[in-house]
Amino acid sequence: MIAIHIQLNENLYLRDPQQTKLGRKIIEYAIILIEELGFEKFTFKKLACKIQSTEASVYRYFENKHKLLLYLVCWYWEWTMFQIDYNSMxxxxxxxxxxxxxxxxxTSSQTNPAVEYVDENRLHRIVVAEGIKxxxxxxxxDENKEGLFLNYKTLSKVIADAIQAVKPDFPYPNTLASSLIEMASDHIYFAEHFPSITDVSVEEGxxxxxxxxxxxxxxKMLDHPIPE
Known part of the structure; x- marks a missing residue:
């Protein structure tokens, strides 16, 4: 099995958690706790208790819990990019x-054993429920100037380019691309919590x-038939 290392902006962290056993444990259990508790109730103190370490050890990797959430969301978008490259090869x-x-x-939420410390399914639920935060x-x-959203913007650009490849004269490729990313998360969330404002259902995952x-x-917007 080939190990996968996701490249992320160094400004997201103080020390790359993917490089150490403790760092990978922080990522693994941060995903579990944020998904279980919600971002507001999640704290570094609770995380430290879960991994049987100290708050100080967590702060050596992340400046605050916002940066940790941003790291996880960016990790997921970069993982999605990896899956797009692989699936469309x-x-x-x-x-x-x-x-x-x-x-x-x-569907990039499907768990992949190549990254043992990340449950992509749980992480996807975090992106759906908490990602906008x-x-x-x-x-x-300020964070945009530091390049912290590059993974998101790169993903949107890849989708926009794919849209233009289908219809070169389509006037809003970037708008449609970013809207599709948001729709993918929003309507999963709506189906689970506000089913009356969407027309899709999510049953048994x-x-x-x-x-x-x-x-x-x-x-429909591209005036092109859906390919088989």
């Missing part, structure tokens, strides 16, 4: 590649309806 048809990208936006902050402009919705909207 050797796909020459632009429409088929775009459909694969849309599907991967939703990573960048809807007063510090967003199956996300096919969300994938189909994204494909429907995308290819």
């Amino acid at each position: 050797n796909i020459d048809c632009p429409a088929k590649r775009l459909k694969i990208i849309l599907s991967t936006l939703v 990573a960048y809807h902050t007063k510090e967003v402009d 199956r996300l096919d309806a969300v994938v189909n919705m994204l494909a429907f909207f995308t290819f």
Whole structure:
């Protein structure tokens, strides 16, 4: 099995948690606790207790819990990019590649044993429920200047390029790309908590309806049939 190391902006952390046993443990149990407790009730003290360490040891890796959440969200977007590259390899048809990208936006939550310390399924639930809190902050402009959202912007650019490959004269590729990323998370959340404001359902963890919705909207706007 090939180990996977996700490259992230160094400004997200004080010490790369992927490089040490304790760091990987911090990531593993931060995902578990944030998913179980919610971001507001999550603290470094509770995390330190869970990993049988000290708060000081956690602070050696992350400046605060906001940076930790941002790290996790960026890790997930970069993981999604890795999955898109893998799934669309050797796909020459632009429409088929775009459909694969849309599907991967939703299904990259499937757990991969190549990264033992990250439960991608749990992490996806964090991105759905808590991800917006990573960048809807007063510090967003300063953090953007530091390049902390590069993973998100790179993913959006890849989708926008795929959209233009299908319809070069489409006037809003970046708008549609970023909207699709948000729709993928929002409508999973709506289906689970506010089913009356969406037309998709998520049953027993199956996300096919969300994938189909994204494909429907995308290819309708591009005036292109959905590829088989």
